[in-house]
Amino acid sequence: MLPSSRSPIYGTLRRLILLALTPLVLSSCALFQEDSDPTKGWSANKLYTTAKESLDEGNYEQAVKYYEKLEARYPYGTYAQQAQIETAYAHYKANEPAPAIAACDRFIKLHPNHPNLDYVYYLKGMIGFNEDLGYGGYVMQQDPTERDPKSMRESFVAFKYLYDNFPNSKYRDDAAKRMLWLVNALASHDLHVANYYVRRGAWLAAANRAQNVVRFYPDAPAVEEALAVMAYSYGQLGLTDLQSDSDRILRQNYPNSRFLTQGIQRTKPWYHLY
Template identity: 30%
Template sequence: MGSSLLVSKFRSGLVLLAVACVAMTMSACAGKTRPKLAYEERPVEALYNTGYERLQQRRWTDAVDYFQEVERQHPYSDWARRSILMQIYAYYQNNNYAEAIAAADRFIQLFPGNPSAAYAFYMKAVCNFEQITDVGRDQGYANAALAGLRDVARRYPGTPYAQDAAVKIDMVNDQLAGKEMNIGRYYQRANQPLAALNRYKAVIANPDFQRTSHTPEALYRLVEVNLQLGLKEEATRNGAVLGYNYPGSPWYAEAYALLTENGHTPDKAPEGKREGWLHRLIPG
């Protein structure tokens, strides 16, 4: 993942929540692959328990084989339902995110009203979240994760899933705001100030981005670009908003110095205008 999303790949306790209802939880480690199982009719308990043993051994691919065999041989049993949840977990632990999402979709389609559907929805979002790349690349996974996390928060308010989704939503918004900033800096370096201005404004105007770590820099960049365009009043206003909301930020110190060099002081911006911009920047 990129520097804007300060999170390494991890295994959240919530990932284990539904699995803990049907088996013990265990630590993450990639397993080795092996040929698919030859068909052999066996009691459902034996198949399921063997799959569970493979999970304990962290042999994720082997575990999936046995849980799939439970589905094939006993498709309408409660064991089959549990086996799909186990497949989601095993695929995720083995970094097979597409397969984990497919298994989650299958569970949701077959058991939409089951309480464990919350886990399936959550895992879909987490699988996309884990694949978010740095801000210099396409943010398709970030957008998919954001949509999935919002869906979890909407469907299951007040649950641990929704609480964790809220944290991850903030992280994804920071990532997407970072993407806008990255593009804005590119345009600014390419001497395309209007294109850069629009990107920086997008960070300030989007309510989801306003509380991200990129807001102070976005305001500073607006000061820079507006001065370049000769829009001195706008530059001064942006500097005032920056100082009002982030007085200790190094970006405000730079903005203050830049405006002072150009004969302006952000503290002298009209109070009414500064307050109006503040309300639009950070709603009450």
């Protein structure tokens, strides 16, 4: 006699049968998925060519999938290495900075002597550069000072490594220009924070942040206004000696500065083209 469906024995038997069938079901699903994969049996060359076509067409998600299949099936050789680089580029073009940076770092770790390593550092710098602002924002006159400077700093580090370690790289000159822009942007960020403290009446914080601009970015356009902020903030604190020193340096280096007559009201920022 079979046990009743309400019997505890029936429940136990049912669970045992399900546990026994689970591996069979999973293996069948995996087999079906593998058989339905249209790339099954493709050579490394065909996988790479198809991935590159997707990349060139702007289908970045599909390109990454093909590159991942290529690397999984053919982990050694030039195709796999190039797939790793282009995976980073695909994520970058898809506006996915986190996986793009991760792909760059992985390639750098795996291939420290690769002939295209300079490009990977350049790409890593570009990811952070465009994540915060980049030339597009520069043309559109967006304010970089209100953004989180973390990505800008990481971008600067990547460009600087490229500049210092790859003297013959074709990306070196462009990296140098972007480094200069990033320095100015970081200085302007600190100045933006200093002006925020001025508006809040936090004079000591304003003076200290403006001093950072003068100390760490002495050639940046923001230094002129930073000196004015320092002089004004020290005056509000009653620190007349420091106020006089800041005013003297401002007059010596910027004798025609508008801040000497107009105060610290901001006008056209340094990053505007027109």
